Amino acid sequence: MSGESTEEYLECIFDLTKEGLPAKTNDIAARLNISAGSASEMVQKLSREGYLDYERYAGAVLTERGKAVATKIKRKHRLLESFLVNILGMNKKESHQEACRLEHAVSDESEKRICQMMNNPELCPDGDPIPVCEEDCASCASEPSIELSKMGSGDEGMITHLKCDEEPQKIRKLISMGFVPGREVSVEERTPAKGPLVVRIGDTRIALGRDYASLVHVSSSRSDETFRRRRRKGRGHT
Amino acid sequence: MDVALVGNPNVGKSILFSRITGIGAISSNYPGTTVEFEEARVVRGGEILTFYDLPGTYSLAGGSEDEIVAWKLLSEKRPDCVVAVADATRIEQSLVLVFQLIELGYRVVLALNFMDVARKRFNVDTRRLSAILGIPVVGTVALTGEGIDELVDAVVSGPIARFSYVVRYDSHIESIVAELSSGVEEENVGFPLRGAVLKLLEGNELFATRFSEVVQRKTVDVRSIFRERHLEDIEVHIGRDRYGEAGKVASEVIGKLDRLPTTADRISDLTLRPRTGIPIMLAVLLGVFLSVVYVGGAIETGLLSVYHSVFDGPFDALASLIGGQTGVALSEGIDLSLQAILSIVIPYILVFYVILGILEDSGYLPRVVALLDGVMHKIGLHGRAIIPMMVGIGCNVPAILATRVIESKRERLILATLTVVAVPCSAQVAVILGTVGRFGGIWYAVVIFLILLSILLILGRLLHKAMKLEPSSLAIEIPELSVPHPRNVLFKTYVRIKDFFIIAFPLLLVGSIVLEFLAQYGILDAIVGPFAPFTEGFLGLPAVIIVALVFGILRKEMSMQMLVLLFGTAELSLVLTADQLFVFALVMATYVPCIAAFTVMLKEFGLKDTLKVTAGSIALAFSLGGIAHPIISVV
Numbered sequence: 125m126s127g128e129s130t131e132e133y134l135e136c137i138f139d140l141t142k143e144g145l146p147a148k149t150n151d152i153a154a155r156l157n158i159s160a161g162s163a164s165e166m167v168q169k170l171s172r173e174g175y176l177d178y179e180r181y182a183g184a185v186l187t188e189r190g191k192a193v194a195t196k197i198k199r200k201h202r203l204l205e206s207f208l209v210n211i212l213g214m215n216k217k218e219s220h221q222e223a224c225r226l227e228h229a230v231s232d233e234s235e236k237r238i239c240q241m242m243n244n245p246e247l248c249p250d251g252d253p254i255p256v257c258e259e260d261c262a263s264c265a266s267e268p269s270i271e272l273s274k275m276g277s278g279d280e281g282m283i284t285h286l287k288c289d290e291e292p293q294k295i296r297k298l299i300s301m302g303f304v305p306g307r308e309v310s311v312e313e314r315t316p317a318k319g320p321l322v323v324r325i326g327d328t329r330i331a332l333g334r335d336y337a338s339l340v341h342v343s344s345s346r347s348d349e350t351f352r353r354r355r356r357k358g359r360g361h362t
Numbered sequence: 363m364d365v366a367l368v369g370n371p372n373v374g375k376s377i378l379f380s381r382i383t384g385i386g387a388i389s390s391n392y393p394g395t396t397v398e399f400e401e402a403r404v405v406r407g408g409e410i411l412t413f414y415d416l417p418g419t420y421s422l423a424g425g426s427e428d429e430i431v432a433w434k435l436l437s438e439k440r441p442d443c444v445v446a447v448a449d450a451t452r453i454e455q456s457l458v459l460v461f462q463l464i465e466l467g468y469r470v471v472l473a474l475n476f477m478d479v480a481r482k483r484f485n486v487d488t489r490r491l492s493a494i495l496g497i498p499v500v501g502t503v504a505l506t507g508e509g510i511d512e513l514v515d516a517v518v519s520g521p522i523a524r525f526s527y528v529v530r531y532d533s534h535i536e537s538i539v540a541e542l543s544s545g546v547e548e549e550n551v552g553f554p555l556r557g558a559v560l561k562l563l564e565g566n567e568l569f570a571t572r573f574s575e576v577v578q579r580k581t582v583d584v585r586s587i588f589r590e591r592h593l594e595d596i597e598v599h600i601g602r603d604r605y606g607e608a609g610k611v612a613s614e615v616i617g618k619l620d621r622l623p624t625t626a627d628r629i630s631d632l633t634l635r636p637r638t639g640i641p642i643m644l645a646v647l648l649g650v651f652l653s654v655v656y657v658g659g660a661i662e663t664g665l666l667s668v669y670h671s672v673f674d675g676p677f678d679a680l681a682s683l684i685g686g687q688t689g690v691a692l693s694e695g696i697d698l699s700l701q702a703i704l705s706i707v708i709p710y711i712l713v714f715y716v717i718l719g720i721l722e723d724s725g726y727l728p729r730v731v732a733l734l735d736g737v738m739h740k741i742g743l744h745g746r747a748i749i750p751m752m753v754g755i756g757c758n759v760p761a762i763l764a765t766r767v768i769e770s771k772r773e774r775l776i777l778a779t780l781t782v783v784a785v786p787c788s789a790q791v792a793v794i795l796g797t798v799g800r801f802g803g804i805w806y807a808v809v810i811f812l813i814l815l816s817i818l819l820i821l822g823r824l825l826h827k828a829m830k831l832e833p834s835s836l837a838i839e840i841p842e843l844s845v846p847h848p849r850n851v852l853f854k855t856y857v858r859i860k861d862f863f864i865i866a867f868p869l870l871l872v873g874s875i876v877l878e879f880l881a882q883y884g885i886l887d888a889i890v891g892p893f894a895p896f897t898e899g900f901l902g903l904p905a906v907i908i909v910a911l912v913f914g915i916l917r918k919e920m921s922m923q924m925l926v927l928l929f930g931t932a933e934l935s936l937v938l939t940a941d942q943l944f945v946f947a948l949v950m951a952t953y954v955p956c957i958a959a960f961t962v963m964l965k966e967f968g969l970k971d972t973l974k975v976t977a978g979s980i981a982l983a984f985s986l987g988g989i990a991h992p993i994i995s996v997v
Contacts, residue, residue, distance in 0.1 A: 210532035211606065246591055249533045286598050292565060297837055299601035300420035302455055305594075306602060307609075316636050319736025320745065320836045326609075327452035329842075331732035331745070333835025 128228045131197045132156065133166055134175060135227075137184055138194035146183030199255040200235050201227040202248035207238050209249040211306060216249050240269065240284055240343065241305060272309065273321065273337035280310035281342040294336060302326055303340050364412050364439055365517055368432065368463065369447035370456055371418025372841055374475040376400075377850065378447055378504040379415035382514060398763070399435055406518055414441065420455075422462050422561070428766055433568060436468070443517050444468040450480035450501065451842075453491075453616065457608035458601075460495065464526045465557030470497045471516045477501035477509065479844075485617040494611055496526040505847050527611075531560075531603045535596065538563065538584050542577060550574075564597040630843045633729045643730055650721070651811075654714050655795055655804065662709035662796075666932065669704055673697065687882040694930065695875035701932055702874075702923030703867060710792040711756075711862065711919075715855040718756055722854075723846035727752065728838055735836045741819055742826025744768055745836050747777045754781040756788050756858060758959040762966055775967055776825045782955045782963070783979045784818035786811075789918035790951050796922055798947040801933075802940030810948055813986070817952065862919075870920055873913060874927045881928070900984070901945055902991040904938075910946075911953070918956050941994045949987040954980050 136155050140147035153163035171178035175190035186194055201223045208219035230238075239245075239257070248254055269284040283305050286295055302325050303309070312329070313322040320331040367375045383402035400415040414435055417428035422436070436444070444463055448456030453474070463470045472495065480486055480501075492499040498516035502509035530536070542559050551558045551572045561569040562581055570578055588596045632638045681693035721727055727749055735745025746768060754761030761781045765774045786794065799807035880886040886906065890897075894905040901907070906928045914921035925946075929937040938946070954976050955963060963972040 210603075213530060213606065213610065216533075244593065247534075285594055292595070292597075294835075295595065296421070296565070296597060299597060300458075301837060301839075302458070302605060304598065304602040304605045307605060312631075313634050313636065313639075315733055315736055316640075317736030318739070319734070320732055322634050322732055322840065326454050328455060329840040331728065331735065331836055331838050331840055333735065333837060335835045336837050 129166070130170065130173075130175070131193065131228055133170060134186065134190050134194040135197045135201070137176065137186055138191070138198055141185055146179070146185045148183045152184075195255045197227055199257060200230055202252060202254040203235060203238055203242075203245070204230065205248045205250070206242060206245050206254070210242065210245075219249065237343070241282075269341040269343045271338045272311070272323065272332075272340040272342050273334045275311045275321075275342060277311050277314050280308065283307050283309055284341045284343045287339045287341065291339070294339060298336060298339060301330060302328065309340070309342060363409060363443065363518075364414070364441040365443045365445060366414045366416055366436060366439070366441040367445050367447055368416050368436065368459070369418060370420055370449070370459060370839075372839060373418070373447050373449040373456065374504045375418065375447045376415055378445075378473065378475060378502065378510075379413060380853075381504050381507055381510050383413050399431060404514070406514055409518065411514070411517065414439070419459070421459065422466070422566075437568070442469065443471060445471050445473055445513065445517060447473045447475055450474035450477045450486055451483060453486070454605070454608045454612045457611055458604045460497075461527065461529045461604050461607065462557070464495070464497070465529070465554065465560060467554040467557060469521055470495075470526070471513065472497055472499045473509075473513050474499065474501045475504055478503045478506070479842075487615045487617070491611070491615040492522070494527060494614065496522070498522055505850065529604055529607045531600060534588070534592075535563070535599060535603070538588070538596075542580060542584065546573065546577060560600060564600055565595075626843055633726065633843070634732065634840070636733065639729065639733050643733055646721075646726065646730075650714075650717050653717055654710055654791065655799070655807075658710040658713045658792075658795065659800070661713065662705050665704045665708060666701065669701065673700070688879075691878035691882045692875060695878040695927075696871065698878075698927045698930075698932075699867065699871045699874045699923070702870060702919075702926055703862075705796060705926075705932060710795060711788040712855065712859060714788045714791070715756055715858050716851060718752065719851035719854045720846045721752070723844070723850055725841040725843045728840045731836070731838060732840060741822030742773070742776055742829070743780075743822060744773060746838060747773075747780075750777060751781055751785050754785040754787060755791065758782055758785075758787050758955060759962050760858075761785070761787075762959065762962045765966075772829050775971060776822065776829065778963060778967065779825065779975050779978075780818055780822055782959060782975055783952055783982065784814050784821060786814060786951050787918060787956075787959075789956075792919055793922045793950045794947045797925070797934060798940065798943040801935035801938075802943050806940060806944050807947070810944070810951055813948065814951055817982070869916065870923055873916075873920070874923070877909065877924070877927050881930075886928075900991070901949065901987045902995065903942055903946060907946065911949070914950060914953055914956070916957055918950065918953075921950055944994060945987050945990050948990050949983045951983075952979055952986060953983040 133152070133156070136152055137147045140151055140155070149164045149167055150160055152167065153160040156163065167176060167178050167184050170176045170190070171184070175187060175193065176184045177187055178184045204223040204226050205216075205219045208214040208222055209216060214222065236257075245254060272283075275281070283303060285305050286298060286303065307325055309323055309325045311321050311323050315322065315331075318334060320333045321337050323330055323332050323337070367379055369375050379400065379402070383404050399417065402413050402415075404411045404413060416432040416435055419429045419432040421429075422433055435441075446456065446460045446463055448460070456472075460470060460472060472491070474480070474486060474488060474491075477486070486501065488499045488501050498519075500509050500513045500516055502513055504510070531539070539556060539559050542562070543555050546555060546559075548555045553561075553569075553572070558569055558572060562573060562577075563585065565585070570581075573581075585596055588599075592599065633642055677693045677697045680696075681689040683689065684692060731745040731748050733745075734748055738745050738747055747765075750761045750764040750768075753764050758781060762778050765777045765781070768774045768777060794807050794810050798810070877886070880889070886909070890905045890908050893908040897903045897905050897907050907925075909928060910921040910924040913924045925934060925938075926932050931937065934943060954960070960972065960976060963975065
């Protein structure tokens with residue numbers, strides 16, 4: 125894992141080289157608000173470690189290795205910004221500063237879950253593209269979420285998304301009753317004869333028919349292990 | 363000044379409405395009690411306030427028919443003030459509706475109902491909530507009347523802030539709203555532009571026509587672009603943001619207290635867990651049946667013995683005072699009408715309505731709905747159909763109206779048909795219990811109820827197959843169990859039973875006096891004579907029975923009261939055998955909808971379907987009677 129300052133530098137150079145030209149040490153220093161000397165020293169260090177190709181007077185460009193780190197951090201930054209603005213309702217300026225701090229701390233797993241929760245956003249609030257991750261979205265999007273209808277009694281989790289391909293009336297009904305992404309939901313009972321599930325969402329208890337429940341996708345808050353087991357079981361049903 | 367009460371289902375709008383206006387609106391502890399709006403006027407400080415009690419609605423999207431009723435009133439009447447009624451124990455859900463009302467420019471006053479229950483669980487800072495939302499917020503307890511005056515004051519005194527709360531949506535949605543709003547004149551839309559555009563984006567058809575075709579087309583494009591980019595419909599994101607904001611606001615004004623589960627919570631859980639819930643449900647249903655039979659029976663015996671000891675003398679005196687056949691006819695007519703009321707309406711119907719009221723207010727019925735939904739789907743119905751059917755055991759008229767909680771027309775028709783044909787109304791139950799149940803033995807009555815149940819299952823299955831559509835699925839809130847308030851239970855019973863006295867009694871009185879005259883002067887036999895082959899030959903019943911059958915069309919309980927009048931005695935066992943009573947009760951149990959039920963069906967489903975159901979039920983009733991007559995005489 126690369127250190128925080130490494131990430132900061134690489135991210136900065138990523139921005140400066142966006143147009144395809146090498147980044148000058150002076151520009152880096154100005155952007156990171158440090159002296160030209162320390163910038164030059166750090167660039168040389170990163171070059172030795174294989175993150176940068178650096179030529180004196182010409183400037184620095186990212187190597188493949190450097191690009192990977194920078195892209196990753198940029199992705200986390202913009203994803204976090206979107207999360208802070210769209211889900212937490214923060215304003216754009218605050219969200220940028222907050223994202224600058226959080227981007228180094230947020231784990232890959234959290235990054236993945238935020239991405240899933242927000243349904244793989246493509247643009248950050250400023251309209252810049254969020255770099256894509258290496259994983260295949262189709263497999264990822266469906267992976268840690270299961271249909272609410274497949275959860276057992278006593279299970280809980282957070283709604284990741286609603287399956288919107290069919291039946292807009294049902295989706296509207298679900299939204300109006302409070303089944304929206306981000307809310308916690310738990311299954312209290314499963315009634316016999318393929319009857320409804322009794323679920324709790326917020327402070328409300330709702331009897332929800334299975335076809336409604338199958339439109340709601342939930343990520344289990346249990347550990348990944350139990351979760352995968354359940355999913356395999358769940359697949360057996362269909 | 364027009365004031366509308368709006369809110370999610372089952373937050374106590376109707377009871378609040380009753381409290382404010384003093385007008386009786388039926389309220390129960392399950393979602394969807396009110397299907398049509400009620401209105402009432404109140405004078406406050408010299409100003410006339412017209413209050414409207416609207417059916418519960420989760421959103422202003424107009425999905426089901428009761429939501430459409432609510433939205434129609436809001437958009438057409440444009441009330442000067444909207445009282446958003448919220449359940450204080452779960453504010454979040456209601457805030458989402460409040461946001462939408464504010465967005466659409468309504469002047470909103472928020473009533474946090476069930477404050478007493480909420481206070482036991484957490485602190486609700488109504489002042490802070492009022493400051494955040496920029497609207498008056500009043501805590502109320504509709505059952506006791508707490509906060510009602512303050513609420514009406516808030517309605518009368520006008521808006522408190524110049525700005526109300528504005529929900530911020532994610533940046534993409536905001537930019538879309540700005541784009542669609544540009545160049546649109548607010549006057550043409552008739553609603554604040556932002557709110558109307560959001561409704562348009564949500565795919566609300568009721569709003570589409572308020573915009574020009576250009577904007578409508580643009581909306582379709584924007585919605586599909588949004589979908590492609592986010593893999594989710596825009597309404598999901600709009601909903602998510604509203605709930606997000608609602609959660610934020612709620613967390614600011616609610617101080618959670620730690621609360622251990624109470625005994626009530628544990629009982630509440632047991633009624634829902636299938637393993638314990640199903641036995642409890644069966645016990646409750648059996649209890650209802652037995653209470654009606656035995657409590658009703660005991661009251662009937664008591665009332666009649668008191669009646670006989672007090673009134674037998676005076677009526678004999680009345681007859682001899684007037685003298686001749688006229689005297690007998692008049693005094694018997696009045697006497698027997700009173701007896702009929704005492705032996706049917708008061709014991710059985712009253713007892714049933716009290717029990718129904720208790721069940722409704724306890725919040726138990728939605729549990730039955732949840733537990734039976736799976737089974738009900740097998741006969742092409744929703745678990746929700748249980749409530750109209752239970753109501754139908756009281757009276758088919760409100761039951762047919764209550765079918766509106768079902769979204770699809772097809773299911774409504776199945777449900778209404780089953781209710782009319784196979785669910786005995788309280789009058790029919792009284793007839794079954796009061797004739798064959800009383801004079802032939804309770805098992806005869808049980809057999810009739812079992813026959814009705816099989817008809818329900820078979821007919822449901824057949825209709826389901828014939829109509830070839832999957833029943834829609836269930837999504838219903840389950841309220842907490844609570845102890846019914848005697849006042850509300852008795853009030854509901856009074857409202858429901860009033861008709862028996864106001865409409866049925868005069869009808870019965872006139873009918874019975876006329877009949878007595880016909881009988882006294884020997885005209886009756888001449889009229890019923892031609893029907894003898896049918897009644898005597900086919901059903902094995904005396905010819906005069908035809909009179910009872912005819913009166914059964916007016917009101918079901920009158921068929922039995924007419925038996926009493928026709929034979930001149932309340933001791934029917936003296937004139938009819940148990941088998942004859944069985945056939946009579948069986949025919950009455952499935953026989954045509956009474957005139958009131960017929961009228962309501964006509965209004966709800968149109969002439970064609972109503973006639974089909976009516977003809978079907980007559981055919982079924984007589985076939986059952988015709989089959990039962992030979993079988994039972996062999997057995």
